[in-house]
Amino acid sequence: MKWIPRWMHELSSPPVFYRFAGVMRPWFMGFALLLTAIGLYGGLVLAPPDYQQGDAFRIIYIHVPSAEMSLFVYGVMAIAGFIAVVWRIKLAESVAMQSAPIGAAFTFITLVTGSLWGEPTWGTWWTWDARLTSELVLLFLYLGVIGLFHAFEDRRQGARAASFLVLVGVVNLPIVHYSVQWWHTLHQGTTVRLFGPSSIEGDMLWPLLVMMLATKFYWAASLCGRVRTDLLSIDSGKHWVRDLADREGR
Amino acid sequence: MDSPHRYWENGTDRDSEANRMVSPPPVLFEARALLFLRQDEPVFGPLDFHLDRGEILLVEGDNGSGKTTLLRVIAGLLRADGGSMHLDGQILDHDSAQGRLLLLAHQLGLKGDLSPLENLRVAVGLHGCREHITPRDALRNVGLQGYENEPVRQLSAGQKKRAALARLLLLPAELWLLDEPFANLDREGIALVNRVIERHAEEGGAALVTSHGAVTFLHGQPRRLRLAS
Amino acid sequence: MRPGSLRAACAAILRRDLLLAWRRRGDIALPVLYALIVTTLFPFALGPDTALLARVAGGVVLVTVLLAMLLAFDALFRQDLEDGSLEQLMLAPQPLALMLGMKILAHWLSTALPLIIVAPVLASMLHLPGEAIAVLVLALLLATPLLSLLGAVLVALTAGTRRSGMLLALMLLPLCVPVVIFAAGAVSAAQTGLPWIAPVAWLAAALALMLVLAPLACAAALRIAIDA
Numbered sequence: 001m002k003w004i005p006r007w008m009h010e011l012s013s014p015p016v017f018y019r020f021a022g023v024m025r026p027w028f029m030g031f032a033l034l035l036t037a038i039g040l041y042g043g044l045v046l047a048p049p050d051y052q053q054g055d056a057f058r059i060i061y062i063h064v065p066s067a068e069m070s071l072f073v074y075g076v077m078a079i080a081g082f083i084a085v086v087w088r089i090k091l092a093e094s095v096a097m098q099s100a101p102i103g104a105a106f107t108f109i110t111l112v113t114g115s116l117w118g119e120p121t122w123g124t125w126w127t128w129d130a131r132l133t134s135e136l137v138l139l140f141l142y143l144g145v146i147g148l149f150h151a152f153e154d155r156r157q158g159a160r161a162a163s164f165l166v167l168v169g170v171v172n173l174p175i176v177h178y179s180v181q182w183w184h185t186l187h188q189g190t191t192v193r194l195f196g197p198s199s200i201e202g203d204m205l206w207p208l209l210v211m212m213l214a215t216k217f218y219w220a221a222s223l224c225g226r227v228r229t230d231l232l233s234i235d236s237g238k239h240w241v242r243d244l245a246d247r248e249g250r
Numbered sequence: 251m252d253s254p255h256r257y258w259e260n261g262t263d264r265d266s267e268a269n270r271m272v273s274p275p276p277v278l279f280e281a282r283a284l285l286f287l288r289q290d291e292p293v294f295g296p297l298d299f300h301l302d303r304g305e306i307l308l309v310e311g312d313n314g315s316g317k318t319t320l321l322r323v324i325a326g327l328l329r330a331d332g333g334s335m336h337l338d339g340q341i342l343d344h345d346s347a348q349g350r351l352l353l354l355a356h357q358l359g360l361k362g363d364l365s366p367l368e369n370l371r372v373a374v375g376l377h378g379c380r381e382h383i384t385p386r387d388a389l390r391n392v393g394l395q396g397y398e399n400e401p402v403r404q405l406s407a408g409q410k411k412r413a414a415l416a417r418l419l420l421l422p423a424e425l426w427l428l429d430e431p432f433a434n435l436d437r438e439g440i441a442l443v444n445r446v447i448e449r450h451a452e453e454g455g456a457a458l459v460t461s462h463g464a465v466t467f468l469h470g471q472p473r474r475l476r477l478a479s
Numbered sequence: 480m481r482p483g484s485l486r487a488a489c490a491a492i493l494r495r496d497l498l499l500a501w502r503r504r505g506d507i508a509l510p511v512l513y514a515l516i517v518t519t520l521f522p523f524a525l526g527p528d529t530a531l532l533a534r535v536a537g538g539v540v541l542v543t544v545l546l547a548m549l550l551a552f553d554a555l556f557r558q559d560l561e562d563g564s565l566e567q568l569m570l571a572p573q574p575l576a577l578m579l580g581m582k583i584l585a586h587w588l589s590t591a592l593p594l595i596i597v598a599p600v601l602a603s604m605l606h607l608p609g610e611a612i613a614v615l616v617l618a619l620l621l622a623t624p625l626l627s628l629l630g631a632v633l634v635a636l637t638a639g640t641r642r643s644g645m646l647l648a649l650m651l652l653p654l655c656v657p658v659v660i661f662a663a664g665a666v667s668a669a670q671t672g673l674p675w676i677a678p679v680a681w682l683a684a685a686l687a688l689m690l691v692l693a694p695l696a697c698a699a700a701l702r703i704a705i706d707a
Contacts, residue, residue, distance in 0.1 A: 349572025375491020
């Protein structure tokens with residue numbers, strides 16, 4: 001693994017990452033809160049109401065960043081999972097497995113907000129729209145990964161097995177998406193037209209971009225916290241954790 | 251074992267007659283700084299040992315000292331966390347190991363619904379067979395004549411073990427990894443295992459044998475490898 | 480005899496697993512019985528309206544077959560893992576993926592094939608028209624091996640865990656969505672007189688791909704799961 005830069009190699013050592021994540025986490029969280037405040041103010045107050053949907057469209061500022069995050073987190077999980085399966089690096093296993101609940105939460109928020117948005121605009125809470133259905137399948141995939149991880153007695157083995165499932169899912173997700181689209185055109189259900197991104201005005205767009213950035217920072221902060229806790233529990237018998245406990249316990 | 255059959259066929263030089271003249275290097279298996287971790291704690295190792303052709307190495311240690319784990323690592327079922335293993339001077343891995351070593355584990359790998367004969371035929375299909383021996387011969391040699399067609403699940407624990415020993419006799423492999431081969435056996439069975447192992451060694455093979463009890467071989471004492479717990 | 484040839488090894492594994500299935504033929508009947516019971520329940524739940532039943536028949540039979548297969552998946556590696564046969568298989572001088580492929584084939588022959596054979600009966604109980612039944616059988620012939628292959632990868636992943644039927648269902652669902660969509664799509668296209676060849680071709684393409692990939696993934700997954 002000579003091609004891995006030295007700093008990455010050092011960072012993958014649990015005690016180093018523990019300290020690094022501890023330093024970075026408050027900053028990530030601070031940015032996340034600040035950007036969320038700006039984004040929500042821009043989206044809920046400054047942006048003009050949509051000429052068709054009125055104020056109902058404003059849920060987009062939660063829905064779209066969450067939907068984007070549900071895929072983004074899966075992507076991160078897949079990269080970490082690949083490293084975990086191939087090189088068995090402890091930090092990668094931890095990152096992959098600790099990403100799963102965050103991704104599942106974003107997916108769940110996407111489904112709930114999509115459903116809330118659907119009621120006033122489409123007149124129904126749930127429709128078998130291609131994108132919503134794919135999102136539901138994604139949620140099941142996240143839950144399967146979490147379930148498999150917890151089914152093993154050995155955490156690291158569970159992490160590797162679940163990481164493998166993540167990689168299987170990477171192949172599967174596009175297939176699901178396109179097959180669901182095909183299925184949708186075949187069955188000619190309620191025709192749903194979300195407005196295309198091109199129709200978004202600048203005043204409506206910038207808060208959305210800010211919110212997307214805010215969710216990234218929130219994810220980074222959340223992941224730092226979760227991985228820190230996870231590393232402590234995996235390495236609970238190791239010197240660095242004992243030293244830490246002695247110092248903190250004083 | 252007064253059978254006329256030749257059990258051991260040398261794996262490295264079976265391809266050409268000319269090669270039979272060259273005697274193979276004495277060291278068959280070598281472990282260098284072999285290490286296995288669980289929860290970052292060493293289960294065994296780092297271990298350095300080697301096994302010559304014709305040699306039996308007895309792995310001793312208390313329960314939980316990693317004897318079984320060591321055998322499973324050598325068999326390639328578990329991945330070592332450090333060090334290296336060499337078979338005939340070649341690095342041992344999943345691919346090169348296959349077929350050259352056999353494992354007799356706690357779970358014998360016999361199908362309860364099949365007869366010993368059917369089980370052996372499957373093993374022969376997977377591994378191939380030594381020359382001049384058939385599954386029936388092998389079963390006779392371990393004293394299972396008359397039980398060839400009984401379902402394995404109806405055999406006693408000792409008889410199951412004998413059926414698994416018959417597989418060792420039948421399949422061509424140089425290195426035997428025997429995990430507690432004496433367990434579940436009566437005095438006669440233990441003598442049988444001893445004969446089988448010593449025969450294998452005489453014919454140029456090698457065996458790594460674990461045991462937590464005292465073991466006496468017929469001819470001399472084998473080298474011992476002690477695993478600390 | 481020389482170290483086992485590839486063909487001899489494949490034949491040995493296939494023969495062994497089919498023989499084992501035959502020795503326990505009662506287990507072969509269980510998924511079929513399950514499918515029969517589930518299919519019988521639908522008219523009770525939906526009412527005996529012929530037109531309604533005919534409309535849902537294809538989908539009902541497909542999902543029923545899928546669930547029946549799901550019940551049988553657990554047996555794929557569990558026995559081999561418990562009696563040590565799987566370790567012996569991994570030590571054999573044969574490509575593990577190919578050997579697992581043979582196991583999957585034997586499992587398909589002993590669980591999915593009986594289901595495909597009764598599928599026309601189940602479909603006609605729900606008044607699916609004749610030509611659609613033919614397409615249903617064709618779709619099942621392509622979809623069930625796909626499910627077997629996908630399922631085998633997941634069963635291999637759960638091989639190191641305690642019994643986990645529900646978990647397997649949760650893991651399999653996202654993977655089998657496309658299979659169900661295309662198989663059911665073909666049947667419903669045939670029912671409405673539309674061309675059904677496209678979804679069947681998609682299934683065939685996916686099957687060709689998975690025939691190569693799934694045994695390899697299965698072997699890799701098993702090595703992870705057994706590593707304890």
